[in-house]
Amino acid sequence: MYFWAHEMDNIQIKISNPPNMPILSLRDVNKAYTNHKAVDNVSFEMPKGCIFGMLGPNGAGKTSLIRIITCITRADSGTIFFDGEVLNERHPEMIGYMPEERGLYKKMKVGEHLIYLAVLKGMPVQTAKKEIAVWMEKFDIDSWYNKKIEELSKGMQQKIQFISTVVHKPKLLILDEPFSGLDPINANLIKDEISNLNNEGISVIFSTHRMEQVEEICDEMVLINKGKNVLSGKVAEIKERFKENKFEISYSGNIPGGLINQETLIESKPGRLLASASSLGEMNQILAHLIQNGVVITKFEEILPSINEIFIKTVTASGEAVKID
Amino acid sequence: MDKLWIIIKREYLTRVKRKAFILATFLTPLFFGIFFVVITIIFAYQSDDVRKIIIQDPGEVMGNAMADSKSLYFTFSDETLEELKVRYNNKEFDGILVIPPVKDLQSRKFKVQYLSDEQLDPESNSALESELEKKLRKYKIKELGFDQEKLASLEVAITIDPDQINKKDGQEDEKLFTSLTTAVAAAMGGLMGVIMYLMVFINGSMVMRSVMEEKMSRIVEVMISSVKPFQLMLGKIIGVGAVGLTQFLIWAILIPLIGLIVSLFMGIDSSQQMMPPGSSGAEELMDSGLSPGLLIAEIQRMNWLLIIPMFILFFLGGFFIYSSLFAAVGSAIGDDMGEGQSLTIPITIPVILAFYIMIVAIRAPNSSLAVWASIFPLFSPIVMPARLAFNPPAWQIILSAGLLILSVFFFVWLSGRIYRIGILMYGKKATFKEIGKWLFSKG
Secondary structure, three states, rough: OOHHHHHHHHHHHHHHOOOOOOEEEEEEEEOOOOOEEEEEEEEEEEOOOOEEEEEOOOOHHHHHHHHHOOOOOOOEEOOOOOOOOOOOOOHOOOOOEOOOOEEEOOOHHHHHHHHHHHOOOOOOOOOHHHHHHHHHOOOOOHOOOOOOOHHHOOHHHHHHHHHHHHOOOEEEEEEEEEOOOHHHHHHHHHHHHHHHHHHHHEEEEEOOHHHHHHHOOOOOEEEEEEEEEEEEEHHHHHHHHHHOOOOEEEOOOOOOOOOOOOOOEEEEEEEEEEEOOOOOOHHHHHHHHHHHHOOEEEEEEEEEEHHHHHHHHHHHHHHOOOEEO | OHHHHHHHHHHHHHOOOOHHHHHHHHHHHHHHHHHHHHHHHHHHOOOOEEEEEEEOOOOOOOOOOOOHHHHEEEEOOOOOOOHHHHHHHOOOOOOOEEEOOOOOOOOOOOOOEEOOOOOHHHHHHHHHHHHHHHHHHHHHHHHHOOHHHHOOOOOOOOOOOOOOOOOOOOOOOOOOOOOOHHHHHHHHHHHHHHHHHHHHHHHHHHHHHHHHHHHHHHHHHHHHHHHHHHHHHHHHHHHHHHHHHHHHHHHHHHHHHHHHHHHHHHHOOHHHHHHOOOOOOHHHHOOOOOOHHHHHHHHHHHHHHHHHHHHHHHHHHHHHHHHHHHHHHHHHOOOOOOHHHHHHHHHHHHHHHHHHHHHHHHHHOOOOHHHOOOOOOOOHHHHHHHHOOOOOOOHHHHHHHHHHHHHHHHHHHHHHHHHHHHOOOOOOOOOOOOOOOOHHOOO
């Protein structure tokens, strides 16, 4: 009896106070439609509180995967854990989802529309009203409260759409191509708000086919191609893994001929040269050698591959999953 | 359940608050009132051009007497045709009616000449003809030596007086139906059938349009990340249905009310003026012993305790079956509204068929076509209400209602399966083959 109780205690501690439990964890998730396999044995973990990039070309299966996570569709097989629990019907209320195909009821007034969507996410009307007021003030749009959606410009509608996605304080925010159709000013505004929310502890999934956005914003990423997870891990680590030890050196003055090994040199222009080395240590030796010989170094930088390059490399190389841990 | 209620509330309130809805709801009965007044005035309008007609009747067939009507004044004259023609040209009168002497009393044809440069209008023409027929008949009765009263006794009005053979206890003295019952039942049945037909179509297409709008405005994916597709569909169907019902109830109160006000305003004889001349329908009805009191008594005698709940049941059944099917079709239609019309055909055909069967069912409520159509769930919402007024056997009502309830669950489920996939398919409209696949695909 005593032993049993002890066991129970242990289990409870595990559940109530999980040590760095991932917000989302997918294990061998599959989803097939009549003609093709949209999600093919995908597994990955998303740490709590990070900005997570879900990358892949159009039609790779990102939206199918998101629809499974948001409980819009069900996976054919596999397990999904949301904040430590098996994904169930109560979880969509803790998720804020802005689909790529998004819209609003044109005939509704801004205020009542936001309340409607918040209440459907399980928020009491009074709390919803308060939160909506806060957000509208933040975006400086309180005067639109009684305007109809159809009276607003596209950019204005996007702001309303964003508020409707985050107003119920979700634990997980899923944004599918959030910047498509946004002008640069609004895109920046939304970008700032995403990082504000992230600082408050909200985990964000950021799905896009535009690789450069991931480098800018995301901590972690998963690369999806043809329904498969072809690459996942921390963005910085992935870049590290795929780096080719290329370095750019800017200098003033002249580099005497024969100073740098021809195997090391990739490209040389006046004042700038591109070199490769087996490691950073070796490169430092080369730098020391240059400095000793009176070359003035103005800039030294390791050239890391862009996510785009990594993607192309990974996909063309084999199509096999590359795991980085 | 809670979310379903929120969706229903929104679907209902946004529609009811719309200006277009308020205008349509309150202006339509007003429009009907105005229409009614205008029609009454038009029918009450009689030829205002008065004609003086000279009758030449050498054989004295008319007995020297012809009653003037509102637009025709008659004078008998012995002058010759030549003299009359001169007077006609002096515009002293408008026409000459030449009645030849009756040569053959057996002949069933008789020609009377009307001489004028202007034609008689159809109304005066037929009035004149029927007046002359009466006069000639009187003349012939006299000449042939018949007894006027004996002849009159040949004309008999017959009514068939139905009564039940097997009466329940305590009903021996009471007649279950009179000759009027059938007529009233047919009218009530037809009315209920037509109301069902209109409600199914109007509501169904409203649900379909609304689903298409949601899909096209791309709100739908936002919505189903909060609620289940089935909740969204059901909420829409119920919300839109409640709007239709609201409008129907307002009209059901306002239209008779305005009708009453109009008829009071126009004077009580307006109903008689509305009857086109020649067919004195109202008089005939009165002759056969029909009075408003009797009619009301007959309507009160109907088994309303059965009819009203059954009507509501069949209304709800038909409404759910067809609205959910329309919702499914709306979800399968692509971004181009026009190209989806072909998908609605499989739904509209049963509705239209049911409507025609309903018309047959009023004439022959116990024919096997009417009976089986009123049991088949796709037809029964329209056909059964039409038959209810005719007291169909209990087993038919129970079987029909049972099948209907089962079918409601089946069709709502079926539509839900199409809907949940259809709303997420953007671009082209789906083919029937694809929709078939959706039915069996997993969530």
